[in-house]
Amino acid sequence: MINSKLCDLLGIEYPVFQGGMAWISDGKLAAAVSNGGGLGIIAAGNAPGSYVREQIHIAASLTNKPFGVNIMLLSPFVDEVAQVVAEEKVSVVTTGAGNPTKYMALWKNAGIHVIPVVPSVSMAKLVTRLGADALIAEGGESGGHIGELTTMVLVPQVCDATDLPVIAAGGIADGRGMAAAFMLGACGVQLGTRFLVAEECSVHPNYKDKILKASDLSTITTGKRLGHPVRSLKTPFSRALFEAEYSDISDEELELMGTGKLALAARDGDLQNGCFLAGQIAGMVKKEQPAAEIIREICEGAEPLLKGAAAWVK
Numbered sequence: 001m002i003n004s005k006l007c008d009l010l011g012i013e014y015p016v017f018q019g020g021m022a023w024i025s026d027g028k029l030a031a032a033v034s035n036g037g038g039l040g041i042i043a044a045g046n047a048p049g050s051y052v053r054e055q056i057h058i059a060a061s062l063t064n065k066p067f068g069v070n071i072m073l074l075s076p077f078v079d080e081v082a083q084v085v086a087e088e089k090v091s092v093v094t095t096g097a098g099n100p101t102k103y104m105a106l107w108k109n110a111g112i113h114v115i116p117v118v119p120s121v122s123m124a125k126l127v128t129r130l131g132a133d134a135l136i137a138e139g140g141e142s143g144g145h146i147g148e149l150t151t152m153v154l155v156p157q158v159c160d161a162t163d164l165p166v167i168a169a170g171g172i173a174d175g176r177g178m179a180a181a182f183m184l185g186a187c188g189v190q191l192g193t194r195f196l197v198a199e200e201c202s203v204h205p206n207y208k209d210k211i212l213k214a215s216d217l218s219t220i221t222t223g224k225r226l227g228h229p230v231r232s233l234k235t236p237f238s239r240a241l242f243e244a245e246y247s248d249i250s251d252e253e254l255e256l257m258g259t260g261k262l263a264l265a266a267r268d269g270d271l272q273n274g275c276f277l278a279g280q281i282a283g284m285v286k287k288e289q290p291a292a293e294i295i296r297e298i299c300e301g302a303e304p305l306l307k308g309a310a311a312w313v314k
Contacts (some may be wrong), residue, residue, distance in 0.1 A: 002178070002299040002306075004187035006165045010092060010113060011066050016030020016178075016295050017136070017167055019192030020070020021144065021277065022046065023266040027058030029291065032200035034065040041068045049080035056088045067092035067288065068115075069115040072145075074228070075100025086110040097145045097228065104130045117169070119147025119154070121161045128162045135162060136190055139170030143193055143231050146170075146221065152184070156203045159185030164313060173281040180214030182306060191298075193279040198291040202275060206269030209274055210235075212285070214282035224257070226251060230258075233276040236260060241275075242303060307314025 006015040016038035018025065021047025030040030032258045040063070042055045052069060059067050071078060072141075082103040085093055085188045093107050096117040104127075105112050113133040118124040124135050137158040139151025153171040154263050159166050168181035169190035178189050195201060197208050210233055222241045225231045241257055249257075258275065265274025289297075 002303055004165070004182075004291060006167065006188040009133065009165060010039060012039050014295055014299050015167075015188030016196045016298060017068075017159030017169075017188060017190035018291070019070075019096075019142075019169065019190050020044070020072075020096070021192050022072065022198070023263050024196065024207075025070070026200065026202060027055035027060075028062065029195065029198060029201050030055075030067045031059045031062035032198065032291040033195065033295070034059075034063045034067045036290070036295045038291075038295045039066060039068055039092060040291075041070050041092070044069055044071045044075065044077075044081045046072065046077065047081075048077045049084040051080050051287050053084050053088065056085075056090060068092030068097060068113075068245045069101075070094045071100075072096055073100060085112065096138075100127065101130060104132070112167055115167070118158060119149065121157050125159045128164055129262060132164060134165040134167060134307065136167045136169050137186070138190070139161060139168075140229075140231070141171030141280040142169055143219070143277040143282075146229050146231050151181075155181065155184040155186055158218060159219075171281050173284045173298075175298050175303070175305060175308075176304035177281070178298050179305035179309075182302070183309070185243075189298075193282050193296075194285055194293060194294055194298075196278070197285055197288045198294060199288055200291050204265050206271055207265055207274075208288060210271075210276050211278055211282050211285050212288070214278065214285070216280070216283040218282055219278060219280050226255060230275075230277065231279060233278050233282065236272050237275055 004015045005195040014037040018033040020041045020043035025043035035039035050286040092113045115134045140146040168186035173194045261275035262272040269298045
């Protein structure tokens with residue numbers, strides 16, 4: 001059975017995190033992943049503290065196992081959400097799209113395991129010094145907000161820069177990806193796109209359908225001009241946004257073009273105007289299945305590969 005020090009640290013059965021996907025990763029999905037032996041994560045996104053508290057209570061009503069909350073540090077509600085998770089004493093907080101320095105002491109004092117997403121070695125070193133419990137090294141293959149480095153390049157450098165457990169994210173959807181992540185030095189993996197098609201995921205059916213029909217060339221990156229690139233599926237909206245980025249439109253107008261488009265995709269399934277965030281691995285996701293089955297399938301796929309690694313050494 002796949003097991004690592006991450007499992008002992010967090011009290012989970014398998015070293016598999018479910019990514020925090022805004023307007024998608026709710027209490028129901030998080031509970032299903034946790035019940036399946038992984039770590040379910042509620043996404044705070046741009047939602048207010050009241051929404052996050054509600055989802056925490058939903059997850060707690062559906063599972064007695066550890067789960068976490070992902071906090072997007074660019075959110076206008078980040079201060080109140082940071083306080084909510086401290087008050088609720090969730091097991092884990094993961095952070096993205098920013099530097100969590102301001103909130104680390106608050107969460108640590110509440111007994112919360114703090115696991116920031118890091119896109120670079122410098123950020124990994126910083127949050128290690130500040131007392132993080134583990135790190136998520138997320139490569140640019142992932143969906144949503146992305147950094148410059150790929151998973152293959154980022155993970156081993158982060159592992160070399162810290163003694164903390166490292167979770168690999170970006171471009172992982174099956175046992176082969178998990179085995180590769182372990183060989184790079186990680187002791188766990190985080191998946192977002194694969195869990196988009198979990199049966200317990202409440203995202204709009206159009207969103208799931210687009211993931212299931214995606215190919216290896218179905219994603220596009222926008223937002224580089226604004227300093228926060230985002231990966232999504234190619235749609236009329238994302239193509240128009242990409243073209244606008246290289247026009248004489250102002251940064252303010254460009255920012256406005258993208259506002260609210262993820263909710264249109266996740267909640268309404270708007271195929272014309274929605275932004276369907278997804279990683280490059282979408283082309284490998286071919287079926288809808290229960291979250292617990294996804295976790296078992298990935299771990300069962302990785303185990304024989306890891307056991308057979310010695311075949312390459314003479």
